[in-house]
Amino acid sequence: MLTKVTVPPWCATIAVITLYLLPLAQLAFQLASGDLGPDPAKRLMQGTGEWGLRGLAIVLLAAPLAQRGWRSLFRYRRVLGLSLFFYISLHLLLFAQVYVGWSGALLVEELKERPYVLVGFSAWLALLPLALTSTNRARRLLGPLWRQLHRLIYPATVLAWLHLFWLARSDLGEALVYGVVFAALLLWRLRRAQLRPR
16 A cells, blocks of 8 residues: 655755756856856846746746646745745846946946846845745734735836846847736736725
8 A cells, every 4th residue: 555655844845945046056057167158247147137037927827826726836935935036136246246346336327327227126126025024923023014015026027027128128039928928927916806805
């Protein structure tokens, strides 16, 4: 007789984190082996930014899948949210190191002159309180305000997409794909909110 093997929740959480960090490990390996091309800093920024966007799509996809009975992804929204914030924070840190050199004056100049920098930084700022209040204790302390606060992921998603769109310039293919995905996921939430009994 076969016995059902149960995996402890912490093991599953570690597995999810490991899977999501594999692209970063690949980038680190490519950097160490010199396989990131003539501009490795740019490639690192692109890679971390791409996985931040993919993380946003995955987190937003969790609720529609859960409604259709696929609850596995929904259980790990918190760890996935923290992982995508980690990628976006790395993306921002690389920009600060490579393009700004940790100069406050130069950062202000970049924010004024380059709209994609401003909206990207704004997206990170919108996600920051979500990461800081991701614990069970914060949820208990904030009460109903916690859910309202975590709706900041919606404007953060729009700002992140605008960041990509303005960066794309003439090659808009990837930006349009992300735009369709994000629009579909956000419209699903809007529709669900309209149908929900008050």
